[in-house]
Amino acid sequence: MENINTYHNICSLNQIWDLTAAKFGQIIALLDPHSNPEVRITYQELNTQIKTLASGLQTLGVEPGDKIALIADNSPRWFIADQGIMTAGGVSVVRSSQAEKQELLYILENSDSTTLIVENQKTLNKISSGLVNLPIKRIILLTNETITTENQVRTLNFEQLMDLGAKSTLNPVEQNQQTLATLIYTSGTTGKPKGVMLSHGNLLHQVQHLDTIIQPHPGETVLSILPSWHSYERAAEYFLLSRGCTQIYTNIRNFKKDLKNYQPNYMVGVPRIWESIYEGIQKQFREQPAQKQSLVNNCLEISQRYILNRRIARGLSLEHLDASKGEKILAAIQATLLAPLHKLADRLVYAKIRAELGGKLKTLISGGGSLAMHLENFYEIVNIPVLVGYGLTETSPVTNARVLSHNLRGSAGRPLPETAIRIVNPETKADLPPKEIGLVLVRGPQIMQGYYKLPEATAKVLDSQGWFDTGDLGWVTQEQDLVLTGRAKDTIVLTNGENIEPQPIEDACLRSPYIDQIMLVGQDQRCLGALIVPNLEAVAKWAIAANLDWDFNQPQEIITQPEFKELFRRELNREVQNRPGYRPDDRIGVFAFILEPFSQENGMMTQTLKIKRPVVSQHYQQLIESMF
Secondary structure, three states: OHHHHHHHHOOOHHHHHHHHHHHHOOOEEEEEOOOOOOEEEEHHHHHHHHHHHHHHHHHOOOOOOOEEEEEOOOOHHHHHHHHHHHHOOOEEEEEOOOOOHHHHHHHHHHOOOOEEEEOOHHHHHHHHHHOOOOOOOEEEEOOOOOOOOOOOOEEEOHHHHHHHHHOOOOOOOOOOOOOEEEEEEOOOOOOOOOEEEEEHHHHHHHHHHHHHOOOOOOOOEEEEOOOOOOHHHHHHHHHHHHOOOEEEEOOOOOHHHHHHHHOOOEEEEOHHHHHHHHHHHHHHHHOOOHHHHHHHHHHHHHHHHHHHHHHHHHOOOHHHOOOOHHHHHHHHHHHHHHHHHHHHHHHHHHHHHHHHOOOOOOEEEEOOOOOOHHHHHHHHHOOOOEEEEEEOHHHOOEEEEOEOOEOOOOOOOEEOOOOEEEEEOOOOOOEOOOOOOEEEEEEOOOOOOEEOOOHHHHHHHEOOOOOEEEEEEEEEOOOOOEEEEEEOOOOEEOOOOOEEOHHHHHHHHOOOOOEEEEEEEOOOOOOEEEEEEEOHHHHHHHHHHOOOOOOOOOHHHHOOOHHHHHHHHHHHHHHHHOOOOOOHHHOEEEEEEOOOOOOOOOOOEOOOOOEOHHHHHHHOHHHHHHHO
């Protein structure tokens, strides 16, 4: 535990790497199997490279407090650059190289960046015409490409910067917990992005306290898939690397293969990734002979009953928190009776699923949105623990998280140390009694310093006592678990005055194998509506079984078929009505099909794969109006 306590005595994030180099020396810190050639960097080498890059930046004239834009995506060099910037005394201003040109130029201008580090020549070409009027004094590529640029700005590639750094001496920069470490621009579903100011103290809070959630050991492995610049992935990377883990880089195309090949102990992700793994397994089930499908379904049904009774007995079922002693005893008896059958199912079915996912997963860490209950159930049944956490970019980001010893499914867990939660009336801001739904406020050392150059926007969300308005709705259990019910701004208000949170209903609908993506609409309408991206592969199998001679090369025609619509009507009705707490107003009255999935590429999803509701609503405005 010695090195862990040490992190409570340091003042800046970059001080971590001397400590890890001494403690974990030859353990591999960063492994990128998808770069050519493969990259493996030990903790010793990581520390050296961070300092070399920092020294290179200082030689180029970077001063303490300078803003340095890092426009790039996941790679070991991203991490070296990020920590090199902080070691040189700079502030890293981060964004994906995939972001729109105008957004990147806005961030460069708004942040007052004087140095630009970019992914590659292609990214530089995308924005170079807009750099003319900006105060950029130097440009660095993260690749070793030979540079071609029209700008009269000193431009180096990665190799040249490191050569420069190797020949010079690093000047240590004094920083404290209040020193600004990074600006992360919220991708914001509406309006211009805002620069969230996170200090070294904000980020160190995560490094110091995430071990209350998981306790990784040196040499354990983590599969990394989320954007490195995003606050959630960054906190995870800083924490896991401070504990001596090996971070293996993957991507959407390769992660299922990498799970099997690299057998990681941990993976940090968002609900969409767990949904994708689940859907892949469901697809394998659907391809089995009828007899085997029947066996699997029976196993899942028995195990579903087993885990529910086990949760009730342990006081860990959100729907049965008020269960009496007698009900808990009855549930414990039921669980005991079902346990041998569940064990048999584990041997026959679930062990094979775990093997498919590498067989060594200790924990999946989920954030960036609520996890649908069918996913919670599935992963519990197959014995792959999922811990859900909660937070925002503005909170560095983790404020709450579940732990293995108290894994209340459907909740976002208890607050991290030094963190307080309040539930207040959205209008009056008066405190609400326990179990009542209201606006979630958070206070703690991880709360941002504010939005860069936006004092009014800061004052709107951060009060004089340091309480941050998350914009989320939720309630708190007796055991202090936070249960989120939706976004204050996502609430759909029907003409009868009923307020409806779309997320839980959408999560329920996603249980249907025929629904790939769904977004509810219906503001100021008499009933809810839905935009649905159908899973045509699953529908094709259903159509064959139903003896329907449909040509799936003509999807536009298929989605107009009455049987197609009827299938989805049945699926929506069943899944919505089976949802705990169902009310008649939850019913989806009208729906329409979209054949182009929501994605980052078409601007309809954030980097953490959440649907940008306002963007989708605007894009499909006519379709939505025609539905009603």
